[in-house]
Amino acid sequence: MTINLDSELTFRASRSSGPGGQNVNKVNTRIELRFNIENSLLLSPEQKALLTEKLKNRISADGDLIIAAQESRSQAENKKIATEKFYLLLQKAFAPQKARKRFRLSREHKQKRLDEKQRQAQRKELRKPPAAG
Numbered sequence: 001m002t003i004n005l006d007s008e009l010t011f012r013a014s015r016s017s018g019p020g021g022q023n024v025n026k027v028n029t030r031i032e033l034r035f036n037i038e039n040s041l042l043l044s045p046e047q048k049a050l051l052t053e054k055l056k057n058r059i060s061a062d063g064d065l066i067i068a069a070q071e072s073r074s075q076a077e078n079k080k081i082a083t084e085k086f087y088l089l090l091q092k093a094f095a096p097q098k099a100r101k102r103f104r105l106s107r108e109h110k111q112k113r114l115d116e117k118q119r120q121a122q123r124k125e126l127r128k129p130p131a132a133g
Contacts, residue, residue, distance in 0.1 A: 004042075005035065005040065005042055005043075005086075005090075006083070007042075008035060008036070008039075008040055008041070008042065009033055009034070009035055009083070009086070010033075010034045010035075011031055011032065011033055011034075011079055011082070012031070012032045012034065013028035013029070013030065013031055013032075013075055014028055014030045014032065015027075015028055015029075015030060016029045016030040016070040017030070017070065027073075027075070028075065029070065029072070029073055029074065029075045029078055030068060030069070030070040030078065031068065031069050031070070031075060031078040031079045031081075031082045032066060032067070032068045032082075033066070033067045033068070033069070033079075033082040033083065033085075033086055034064045034065070034066055035064065035065045035086065036062070036063050036064050036065075037051050037052055037055075037059065037063060037064075037065055038052075038063045039063075047094070050093065050094065051065070051090070051093055054093045055089065055093055058089075065086075065089075067082050067085050067086050067089070068082065069081040069082035069085065
């Protein structure tokens with residue numbers, strides 16, 4: 001399933017942080033990509049609900065999904081990086097989750113673990129100085 005949401009993305013440029021000398025101080029190379037999930041015309045209500053649930057930690061109070069990119073010194077390159085991050089995030093969110101397989105330890109395995117625990121406790125007990133009495 002490939003959805004092209006480029007028309008619904010908004011970008012904002014700002015100054016990048018970190019090293020970079022005069023370029024960082026003068027040029028707005030950091031790109032912030034914003035996508036409003038609720039106002040999207042291309043996503044179904046089910047898709048909107050799924051994205052809102054899975055990406056709730058990345059969604060602002062305004063309902064915008066925010067992704068920032070400042071890896072490159074080029075604004076165009078950062079825009080490309082932010083867009084790639086966005087589509088990768090959507091791909092992960094829409095991917096079906098694998099069913100969890102139940103796993104049971106064998107009785108022997110449990111017993112071996114408890115025996116090892118007992119041996120370790122005895123070792124530590126032997127290290128203690130004799131009780132004064």
